[in-house]
Amino acid sequence: MVTPEARKNARSVGVSLIVLMLVGVGIYIASTAQTGLPLTQRTTVKASVDNINTLSVNDEVRQRSKRIGRVSAIDFIDGRALVTMKLEGDHKIYNDAHAAVWDTSALAQKFIELDPGTSAAGRLGDKVIPVTQTTGSSDLQQLLGVLDPETRTQASSTIREIGGGVAGHSQDIHNFLDISQDLLDDLSTTANTLASDQMDLPALLRSADQLVSRFNGREEQISALVQQTDSTLRGITVDQGKSLETALAKTPTTLQEVRDALHSLDTPLADLQVAMTSLEPGAASLGQSTPDLRGVLREAVPVLGKVPGVSEHAEPAVEDLRHTFADARPLAPKVTDALGYLATPLGVLVPYGPEIGQFFVRGHSFVSEGPASGIRFARLSPNVGVGSVTGGLYRSDDFPRNDYPKPGEATRDRATTGLPPGLLPSGGHR
Known part of the structure; x- marks a missing residue:
């Protein structure tokens, strides 16, 4: 008779066997997962490729970017790689099929993009896709190889700097991705605005092209300007930008004072407007008289040309007058005193000015008798009382x-x- 303990042990052994079988199946599936599901139909395709770069066994084979199989083997024959591909399921491959080695990412991981061709070219069968119908790998390193060493060095430095700047900002990047939807909406609005007829983007681009063309041949001046700008910005950032912060803090007050000063200029400017309006007729007259003034100045040239000669002739007389005035200088005080003394008698005689004048007129008549050229004589007439x-x-x-x-x-x-x-x-x- 089977005891309960024996039945319990039998169940434990059965469960253990089932678990072991499931683990074995799981290990098998895990070890063959990259080669596709087991017991499924496969289509074998071979292609001759010049350059496979880092393509390796078990890399994906895709059709229109959808995985359809894997690379099962890579052999090299006559300097070319013979790539064997295992496609999952029954795939019809034709003679005009095309295979290309593409990059999955910038990290040089590869896959094969397979174009099965068209039925009009006939079935490929066991034949190899020729090298003329394959495209080798174009590695990023080869792309960068067209750059000169200095450019590659600078690009490498830029990537390192970007990597250093991004490090530690994962949360910021996460926040940026969170708001990227709104940014994309704004970008869509911006793109629609740029594409509108009112924006006239082609005309803007032409104007920008003309503007950029104006900088041709002025690279040195632009470089000097950039250097000066760099020096200016470095000067602004001295002391952690405290000087700029202080200046900005005083800006509102300064702007208010400037505004008040500009308002105070309203009255002087209004007066200036009135003055300029008053001066306008005079300025117009001056403009009209300018041709006459020009004519006078032109005609004065010959006269002014004679002035040096006249001045040379007058120089001796002026020199003599200088000595005369120098000699007469001591007499000036005495003449001043004499004129002061004469002020009183002359003040008395001033009312009799007409009679004094008449006296000299009559005196001239008294001695004017006689022929025009000869001896003069006086005419006397008795005044009988x-x-x-x-x-x-x-x-x-x-x-x-x-x-x-x-x-x-x-x-x-x-x-x-x-x-x-x-x-x-x-x-x-x-």
């Missing part, structure tokens, strides 16, 4: 006379004699 005519019978003092006429009265003074008009002496006018 009342006393002389009457033989002293009547005294002249008995008749009114003005011995001290006021200024301007001498020529109009007439003595009243009381005689008949025919006996009035010719000297009745005083």
Whole structure:
């Protein structure tokens, strides 16, 4: 009779065997997973390739970027690689098929992109895809090989700097990716705006091309400008930019003061406008007179040309006058005193100016008798008074006379004699 303990042990052994079988199947599947599912149909295709670079066994074979198999073997015949591919399932490959070694990523991982061809070319069968229908690998290193050593060195330095800058900013990159959807939406809006007719992007690009063409031949000036800008920015960042921070902190107050100053200029500028408006007619007249002034200046050239000669002739006389004035300089105080002394008598004689002038006029008439060219003589005419005519019978003092006429009265003074008009002496006018 089987005891319960024996049945329990039998179940444990059975479970253990089942577990071992499952583990074995799992290990088998895991070890063959990269070669495809077991017990499935496979299609073998071979291709001759010039350069496979880092392509290796078990790398993927894809059709339109979808995995359809793997590389099962790589052999080298006559300097070319013979690549054997195992495709999962039944695939029809034709004589015009094409195979290319492509990069999975920038890390040089490869795969084969297989184009099965067209049915019109016939089935490929066991034949090898010729090298003329394959494309070798173009490694990133080969691409960089076209660059000169200096450019490669700088590119390498740039990549290292970018790597160093990105290090430790994984959270920032994560945040950037979180908002990338919004950025892409904004980028879509920007792209639509650039593509609109109102933007006229082709005209903008042409203008930009013309602008860039203006910089041709000015590389040295641009380089100098960049260096100066670098020096300026370095100067700004001195002391962690505290000077700039202080300047920016004072900017609002400064701008307000500048605004007030500009407002205070309104009145002077208005006055200046009025002044300029008033000056406008004069300026216009000056502009109109400019041709006449130009003519005067042109005609004055010959006259001015004679000035040096006149000045040379006048120089001796001027020199003599200089000595004369130097000799007369001591007399100047005395002349000043004499004029001061004459001020009083001249002040008295000023009212009699007309009579004094008349005296000299009559004096000239007194001595003007005679031929035009000959001896001059004076003309005397007796002035008979009342006393002389009457033989002293009547005294002249008995008749009114003005011995001290006021200024301007001498020529109009007439003595009243009381005689008949025919006996009035010719000297009745005083």
